[in-house]
Amino acid sequence: MRKRDKLEIMRDILKVIKENHMHIKMTPLLRKSNLSSKRFADYRAELLQKELIEEREERKTGKQIFLTSKGMEFLEKYKAIINFVNEFEL
Amino acid sequence: MAVIEQVLFPNTFGMELIYSFVIIVCSLLVYFSTKKMYDLSKYQGIKYFRMSFLFFAIAYFFKSFISFLFLILEIHEILEFSTLFLGVLTLFFFMYASTMAIFYLLYSVVWKDFKEKRFTIPLIHILVLVISALSIAIREVKILLGLQIFIFLFIAIYNHFHIKKLKGSKKPGHLHMIYLILFVFWMLNLADLLISGFNPILEILISMVSIGLFLVILYKVVKNVGSS
Numbered sequence: 413m414r415k416r417d418k419l420e421i422m423r424d425i426l427k428v429i430k431e432n433h434m435h436i437k438m439t440p441l442l443r444k445s446n447l448s449s450k451r452f453a454d455y456r457a458e459l460l461q462k463e464l465i466e467e468r469e470e471r472k473t474g475k476q477i478f479l480t481s482k483g484m485e486f487l488e489k490y491k492a493i494i495n496f497v498n499e500f501e502l
Numbered sequence: 503m504a505v506i507e508q509v510l511f512p513n514t515f516g517m518e519l520i521y522s523f524v525i526i527v528c529s530l531l532v533y534f535s536t537k538k539m540y541d542l543s544k545y546q547g548i549k550y551f552r553m554s555f556l557f558f559a560i561a562y563f564f565k566s567f568i569s570f571l572f573l574i575l576e577i578h579e580i581l582e583f584s585t586l587f588l589g590v591l592t593l594f595f596f597m598y599a600s601t602m603a604i605f606y607l608l609y610s611v612v613w614k615d616f617k618e619k620r621f622t623i624p625l626i627h628i629l630v631l632v633i634s635a636l637s638i639a640i641r642e643v644k645i646l647l648g649l650q651i652f653i654f655l656f657i658a659i660y661n662h663f664h665i666k667k668l669k670g671s672k673k674p675g676h677l678h679m680i681y682l683i684l685f686v687f688w689m690l691n692l693a694d695l696l697i698s699g700f701n702p703i704l705e706i707l708i709s710m711v712s713i714g715l716f717l718v719i720l721y722k723v724v725k726n727v728g729s730s
Binding site for chain 2: 418419422462464482485486489492493495496497499500501502
């Protein structure tokens with residue numbers, strides 16, 4: 413299987429959240445992201461730091477991860493970013 | 503009167519100003535049009551690419567400023583110019599910005615091959631600052647030209663092995679060639695400024711090819727950014 417690069421993994425995580433009505437609990441997100449716990453924790457921290465996702469405590473469901481508007485914009489522009497990176501071999 | 507004549511007369515300062523202006527605008531357009539992409543992805547390669555064009559804009563600004571000072575102060579030799587305080591200052595910023603522009607463009611392509619990334623950029627900044635200061639202090643601009651030739655050779659050799667490594671469906675990008683030509687013409691630009699007595703026709707040729715290369719890169723950037 414082809415190794416996913418960093419931007420692709422970020423896209424995949426954000427896509428899972430989007431397809432789950434914009435929010436998801438930690439455990440199913442870890443499972444659906446196909447990453448080890450350690451790597452998932454790194455990506456989660458990075459996505460939070462880049463403000464592509466946010467974590468909120470919901471009264472009924474507990475702690476959930478939400479897709480931010482910036483995260484949504486990343487998904488919309490992902491193809492263009494990848495094309496740009498490939499075109500300039502960055 | 504002589505100043506007015508030189509400003510109006512093509513192939514001198516007027517030409518230099520237009521030429522630098524076009525390249526500065528192209529470079530800044532590349533820098534600002536890719537801001538959104540970088541803000542969203544925080545991708546290192548995009549960052550280095552953008553930084554390269556920011557430094558190209560700064561370098562060309564100082565290049566035209568140096569030409570302007572040459573004209574105003576009626577100086578014809580870079581060594582004479584480097585005895586003035588303003589001359590030393592502008593030369594220093596020009597040398598620093600031009601070398602960093604070249605370095606960032608190279609690094610935007612090869613950064614993934616470097617394991618240690620935290621100290622690379624600060625170290626290069628310090629090194630280039632020291633070399634720029636040194637070449638002015640000992641009044642030997644050829645040191646800087648030598649450094650740029652060294653970077654160019656490194657790129658050419660790296661490029662050769664990188665293309666060799668690519669297999670099957672992965673074709674080598676033609677952008678490497680554009681970068682190599684860009685470096686060659688940047689060094690000719692430097693030589694034009696630092697070494698007196700350049701052929702005017704050659705100066706025009708360097709200017710035209712340089713503008714063409716920046717326009718090609720800008721077109722490719724706008725095409726990609728526009729599609730998002």
